[in-house]
Amino acid sequence: GEYIDTKFSNQQIQMVEQNSRQVAQRDEEIRRIVESIAELQNIFQELAHLVADQGTVLDRIDYNMEQTVVKVEDGYQELLKAEKHQKRGRKCIFYYFCWLL
Numbered sequence: 001g002e003y004i005d006t007k008f009s010n011q012q013i014q015m016v017e018q019n020s021r022q023v024a025q026r027d028e029e030i031r032r033i034v035e036s037i038a039e040l041q042n043i044f045q046e047l048a049h050l051v052a053d054q055g056t057v058l059d060r061i062d063y064n065m066e067q068t069v070v071k072v073e074d075g076y077q078e079l080l081k082a083e084k085h086q087k088r089g090r091k092c093i094f095y096y097f098c099w100l101l
Contacts, residue, residue, distance in 0.1 A: 008016070
């Protein structure tokens with residue numbers, strides 16, 4: 001039969017070693033990419049939490065502004081009532097003094 005040479009030549013050994021180094025280098029690059037993706041995921045999660053927190057703060061500010069408008073309107077109505085009572089009180093005092101005379 002035929003004789004099959006199972007020995008590697010020096011050139012073949014160098015190619016295998018070079019391929020092994022390239023595979024190891026690519027493996028390291030892929031590992032760095034995976035780490036970068038994990039870091040990005042953490043950054044986006046933190047950003048999502050910040051956005052949610054800011055939304056809560058904005059909701060509180062909006063609610064407080066609405067309450068302020070309501071309170072100012074109520075206060076204005078109370079001032080109108082007080083002014084009306086004050087005018088009525090002045091009229092009563094005027095009529096009382098007129099009656100005394």
